[in-house]
Amino acid sequence: MITLDKDLMSIQETRNLIAKAKDAQEIYKTFTQEKVDKIVEEVAKAAEKEAVKLAKMAWEETGFGRWEDKVVKNTFASKVVYENIKDMKTVGIIREDEEKKFFEVAVPVGVVAGLIPSTNPTSTTIYKTLIALKSGNGIVVSPHPNAKNCIIETAKVLTEAAVKAGAPEGLIGCITIPSLESTNLLMKHKDTALILATGGEAMVKAAYSSGTPAIGVGPGNGPAFIDKSAKVELAVKRILDSKTFDNGVICASEQSVVVEKSMKELVIKELKKQGAYFLNEEESKKLGNFILRANGTMNPQIVGKSVEALASMANLNVPAGARVLISEQTTVGKNNPYSREKLTPILAFYTVDNLEEGINLCTEILMNEGKGHTLVLHSENKEVIKEFGLRIPVSRLLVNTPGALGGIGGSTNLVPALTLGCGAVGGSSTSDNVGPINLLNIKRVAYGVRELEDLRGTKQEEPVNTINEEYLELIISKVVEKLSALNK
Structure with missing residues (x-):
């Protein structure tokens, strides 16, 4: 019997998760806004219901913070984030402007890589999953090794709720054998569309240098x-x-x-x-x-x-x-x-x-x-x-x-968020509190409203048709003759 090394098992698991998430997202991107919203709602409810259990797991595993406050963060990541995004248009035509003659179409990016820190492990997993699902995307979660158990359990809660609500199997994936190799693979894989990176400065830099579009955040020091x-x-x-x-x-x-x-x-x-x-x-x-x-x-x-x-x-x-x-x-x-x-x-x-x-x-x-x-x-x-x-x-x-x-x-x-952009000055691709809109491509359909002559400023006024006066008099005289002949 061949025994695979841990790093090889981690890499294979990650490949499988990405493949499943891609297939699931191909189905999910065809869902209506109503179906997407129902799935997001049920996932948020499930996370809120388990807020205490997940908070205690995070505290016991990492030794960071206070579990009572982690309950608040889990509730924030589920209930507050959900309340903010629930009425947001994220499927199909999301904006129309009749006056300016254009409309905008939301296009999901695909599979999102969700890199999760040990400082806010369960709440960040909930938050990133909700905004990924709301924007029509799949997500594969990469846990910090020091918080893997609570992150895996959180992903399990979210996955079960999503599938029960009608989401395709595999739409939410979580690496259960985390390693540096698996994270690198997830970030660089051809089927990973976007990296959502929250964590240490080195990890965020790795995300930006991976070759995959990334939204990362730098350190705070306010x-x-x-x-x-x-x-x-x-x-x-x-x-x-x-x-x-x-x-x-x-x-x-x-x-x-x-x-x-x-x-x-x-x-x-x-x-x-x-x-x-x-x-x-x-x-x-x-x-x-x-x-x-x-x-x-x-x-x-x-x-x-x-x-x-x-x-x-x-x-x-x-x-x-x-x-x-x-x-x-x-x-x-x-x-x-x-x-x-x-x-x-x-x-x-x-x-x-x-x-x-x-x-x-x-x-x-x-x-x-x-x-x-x-x-x-x-x-x-x-x-x-x-x-x-x-x-x-x-x-x-x-x-x-x-x-x-x-x-x-x-x-x-x-915007309620646990990924806070730092803008270009901080080495980030956005200065936003990251939400579903950041995980969408926006297709713009625009009608033409000007011609080349308008842009050049050379367009001529249409000439006004004029009739020669002598010709007009001749026509009038002929009409009069005809009428006179008819009267006789």
């Missing part, structure tokens, strides 16, 4: 600027709510706080009052050694851990009940771990002299890491908000809201 006009107590509450939600694993969560000197003491006092613990210089150094690995990437051991776990890891004596660890910083750079993305309850704290310095520092933090992603602004001054909106290099400027929940469209009216 600063939170508290303006002098802000309601400080509420601003601090929102920042801490965000940074402690699922222990900070959502990429839109705040990574630093920036304030002007004139309000520094007020903000620090409020942060401490609401449970933040400010590290001294020695403690900052100890914890900083755990944030980054030798290769300059974030240490996965700190991701989604509680303050208590972080303190134990770094041998710190932190007061009981502390919600977030904060380190005062003055520099920004690749070697300063506090100025980087930290998917855990750790914040940097910066002080500037004035608003202009604040804008410049926030920009510097983002250009160091997090270009094009998210910035959070707490302000009651519309001119300040406009200034930030015009100048900060982000795709999402969130005003007076928790970053984690605002960025994904939970506490804002942005």
